[in-house]
Amino acid sequence: MSATAEVFRYRPAQTSPKVFPGAHPGRMVSSGRLFKRHEPLIAAPDPRRIDLRASVLDPFGGYKVRVFQQHSVLDVVMAVDLSASMEFSGRHNKPALTGQILASVYASTAFYGDRFAAIGCGSQTNDPIRLPTGRLSEGVVEKFGRLLKASMHAESCSGLVKLPDFLPRQRSLVFLLSDFHMPLPFLQSLLPTLAQHEVVPLVLWDAVELGALPLWRLVRLQDAEQGKARTLLMRPALLAKIRQAYDARRRQLQYCFRKHGMEPLFLDQGYQSELLDRYFNRLRAVS
Amino acid sequence: MNLAVDSPLWLWALPLALAPWFSAGMSASAYPWLALLPPDLPSLAVSVLLRVLAVGATAALVLGLAGLHQSGQTVERIGQGADIVLLLDRSNSMDNTFAGQAAQDGSEESKTAAARRLLADFTGQRQHDRIGLVEYSTSPLFVLPLTANKAAVQAAIAASRYPALAYTNVSKGLAMALDFFNAMETGGSRLILLISDGAAAIDKDSELLLRTAFKQRGVRLYWVFLRTAHSPGIFSQPADPRDDNAEAMPELYLHRFFQSLAIPYQAYEAENPGAMQQAIADINRLEHLPVHYFQQLPKKDLSAACYQWAAALLAVLLAAKLAEARL
Numbered sequence: 001m002s003a004t005a006e007v008f009r010y011r012p013a014q015t016s017p018k019v020f021p022g023a024h025p026g027r028m029v030s031s032g033r034l035f036k037r038h039e040p041l042i043a044a045p046d047p048r049r050i051d052l053r054a055s056v057l058d059p060f061g062g063y064k065v066r067v068f069q070q071h072s073v074l075d076v077v078m079a080v081d082l083s084a085s086m087e088f089s090g091r092h093n094k095p096a097l098t099g100q101i102l103a104s105v106y107a108s109t110a111f112y113g114d115r116f117a118a119i120g121c122g123s124q125t126n127d128p129i130r131l132p133t134g135r136l137s138e139g140v141v142e143k144f145g146r147l148l149k150a151s152m153h154a155e156s157c158s159g160l161v162k163l164p165d166f167l168p169r170q171r172s173l174v175f176l177l178s179d180f181h182m183p184l185p186f187l188q189s190l191l192p193t194l195a196q197h198e199v200v201p202l203v204l205w206d207a208v209e210l211g212a213l214p215l216w217r218l219v220r221l222q223d224a225e226q227g228k229a230r231t232l233l234m235r236p237a238l239l240a241k242i243r244q245a246y247d248a249r250r251r252q253l254q255y256c257f258r259k260h261g262m263e264p265l266f267l268d269q270g271y272q273s274e275l276l277d278r279y280f281n282r283l284r285a286v287s
Numbered sequence: 288m289n290l291a292v293d294s295p296l297w298l299w300a301l302p303l304a305l306a307p308w309f310s311a312g313m314s315a316s317a318y319p320w321l322a323l324l325p326p327d328l329p330s331l332a333v334s335v336l337l338r339v340l341a342v343g344a345t346a347a348l349v350l351g352l353a354g355l356h357q358s359g360q361t362v363e364r365i366g367q368g369a370d371i372v373l374l375l376d377r378s379n380s381m382d383n384t385f386a387g388q389a390a391q392d393g394s395e396e397s398k399t400a401a402a403r404r405l406l407a408d409f410t411g412q413r414q415h416d417r418i419g420l421v422e423y424s425t426s427p428l429f430v431l432p433l434t435a436n437k438a439a440v441q442a443a444i445a446a447s448r449y450p451a452l453a454y455t456n457v458s459k460g461l462a463m464a465l466d467f468f469n470a471m472e473t474g475g476s477r478l479i480l481l482i483s484d485g486a487a488a489i490d491k492d493s494e495l496l497l498r499t500a501f502k503q504r505g506v507r508l509y510w511v512f513l514r515t516a517h518s519p520g521i522f523s524q525p526a527d528p529r530d531d532n533a534e535a536m537p538e539l540y541l542h543r544f545f546q547s548l549a550i551p552y553q554a555y556e557a558e559n560p561g562a563m564q565q566a567i568a569d570i571n572r573l574e575h576l577p578v579h580y581f582q583q584l585p586k587k588d589l590s591a592a593c594y595q596w597a598a599a600l601l602a603v604l605l606a607a608k609l610a611e612a613r614l
Contacts (some may be wrong), residue, residue, distance in 0.1 A: 090614065179319055181319050181322075181323065209318070209319055213614070214612040216610070217612035218607060218612065219316065219612050219614070220311055220313040220315040221321060221614075222317055223320065223321040224319055224320075226321070228321060229311065229315045231337070232330045233329055238325075241327065242324060242325065244325070245324065246323070
């Protein structure tokens with residue numbers, strides 16, 4: 001797993017609220033490279049960092065200690081939609097891609113020394129399957145990945161409403177992996193509940209799903225969740241209509257996510273870690 | 288359209304034809320979210336059409352197995368023609384030739400054979416007639432009632448090939464021929480075509496009965512007299528006044544009796560097959576009145592058509608199956 005898992009470099013948009021030292025700019029002041037402010041010795045009792053010049057200039061004659069911004073750890077959560085539509089296998093196998101992305105995110109957190117958690121949300125009646133937060137061993141994650149792949153059969157993605165309850169209390173980086181084949185009102189009601197966290201929506205689509213079907217053939221498609229079926233006579237005109245429908249859907253999703261301060265990443269050509277690298281470079285270049 | 292089936296038990300399988308309506312007959316591939324696919328009218332039309340074809344094919348197969356057919360029926364028609372009773376003399380002398388000798392094999396045809404041949408031609412030409420056949424000898428023989436069935440008529444005429452019988456009793460033959468015509472029915476011309484080579488005296492009682500019957504039923508009479516050489520004809524007058532009686536010259540007296548009936552009557556004296564042909568041609572020309580009759584349509588088997596339809600529909604379905612793709 002580790003051999004194939006590709007590491008990408010992520011950066012949170014905001015400082016990490018975690019206490020423990022780590023790799024990301026934190027909210028804590030302690031030892032670090034970036035000077036933050038002067039504090040009285042009583043507040044930061046570290047005599048090694050007494051700033052003599054600042055102490056002399058202090059009208060009250062107290063000792064001033066230099067404090068620095070601490071690099072803290074970050075909780076990274078991988079949330080996976082376990083609805084049956086995620087079981088689809090077209091040009092790429094979505095469960096396999098899910099395992100690949102899980103491994104990649106885990107490897108990246110391991111690279112930064114961050115804490116990792118994973119949650120799989122199925123239908124609303126079942127509790128999500130969870131991998132509790134921590135510095136986990138590779139085998140545990142791999143095993144959980146297999147569990148995820150075997151659980152993608154929920155008849156809807158309504159279990160996602162439970163997702164906020166199982167996320168860490170403090171702000172975390174949440175990768176939300178789904179095909180987002182859900183009614184827009186549901187998504188609009190779901191996203192505000194995740195506002196506390198920094199969410200990276202990963203939209204997992206497939207080329208076949210987007211209309212790469214054999215032309216001039218009859219195809220019978222059955223909805224993975226509803227069970228309804230339709231027969232299609234694939235023609236160039238219909239193909240164009242399907243493409244249009246997915247383009248419209250893409251714009252709708254982008255609009256919806258951006259309204260909640262999230263930028264979606266569309267994965268419709270498989271997964272490479274470079275995509276996430278590029279994603280974070282583009283969004284967080286300044287921070 | 289009277290549709291019927293041979294084995295109705297098969298019809299219990301007819302609801303099976305609805306099964307394809309509820310199952311598309313195609314293996315479905317899973318698709319993440321159908322709601323996102325735009326509605327497509329041609330696809331919908333094709334899928335409905337395929338189901339209809341499958342229902343049709345199954346129904347056609349079941350109906351074929353049940354033996355669907357159109358039952359026989361009677362159709363009322365109006366044509367040009369007549370009700371004709373052929374009254375054929377079957378006395379011994381009819382088996383002789385026109386020359387008065389017993390027919391040798393093949394050399395010269397007997398009067399019966401000539402009559403048979405010409406009557407067969409005659410009935411063959413008259414498409415819309417109803418024809419009955421009575422033969423008479425000592426007693427009348429009921430052969431065929433009035434019918435429009437040409438095959439039956441031809442067969443009845445062909446049946447007179449068997450050797451002839453005894454004497455000539457024309458009055459009983461005429462009485463039976465007249466019985467063929469119902470007094471109540473009207474329309475079309477009715478005629479009796481009497482073919483004989485001799486005559487017999489008619490007694491007074493029979494004469495009265497025949498007179499009334501001819502009047503009542505409005506029947507025309509054609510008499511083709513097949514005259515044997517050197518025998519007295521219809522029109523020959525007696526040379527000796529003592530011979531002027533019914534016993535000596537029955538042909539002449541029968542002719543006179545017919546003339547006295549006051550009905551359309553025509554007599555032909557045929558001394559060879561050619562002359563007889565002339566008589567029949569006259570009848571052919573004259574008797575063309577509108578006639579009202581019922582035609583029997585035979586049972587028509589439709590199971591072959593059912594199987595053809597089923598085969599055609601299944602071929603279309605097979606083509607659709609071959610055009611099927613899976614993800």
